[in-house]
Amino acid sequence: MRYAEGDWKLLVLRAYKNWDFPKGVVEPNEDPLDTAKRELFEECGYSASEWRHLTTLHPGIGYSNERIELYLARGITQAERKLDEDEFLEVMHVPVAEAMMWIRDGRITEAKAVMALLWAEKLLRKEW
Numbered sequence: 701m702r703y704a705e706g707d708w709k710l711l712v713l714r715a716y717k718n719w720d721f722p723k724g725v726v727e728p729n730e731d732p733l734d735t736a737k738r739e740l741f742e743e744c745g746y747s748a749s750e751w752r753h754l755t756t757l758h759p760g761i762g763y764s765n766e767r768i769e770l771y772l773a774r775g776i777t778q779a780e781r782k783l784d785e786d787e788f789l790e791v792m793h794v795p796v797a798e799a800m801m802w803i804r805d806g807r808i809t810e811a812k813a814v815m816a817l818l819w820a821e822k823l824l825r826k827e828w
Contacts, residue, residue, distance in 0.1 A: 714790040720813045732769040742782045749775030754819040770816045
């Protein structure tokens with residue numbers, strides 16, 4: 701399927717005043733894809749039939765061994781959310797073109813979310 705404005709919508713979260721995507725910490729001996737699946741379900745109440753690894757980021761080369769895995773989930777279906785007691789998250793479906801404007805306008809500023817959106821947008825346009 702080709703990307704065209706309005707064809708693709710992203711599942712975004714708002715925690716307090718910040719827009720972001722589902723994310724979480726990889727538990728010991730957990731596969732990063734399993735973490736992504738778990739967080740999509742727990743934070744958003746969705747599961748996906750198709751997963752694509754976008755990239756691996758290393759935000760602190762030279763002083764940290766942190767690794768960030770970005771995934772694109774497709775074929776999502778809604779289930780029941782399982783938020784932690786201290787989580788208050790709003791879930792929205794936003795067209796890709798609108799989310800890209802949110803980066804430009806400064807509504808999405810969290811670095812991992814910006815990178816994930818830029819990668820997803822390039823793939824959906826079949827530019828990568």
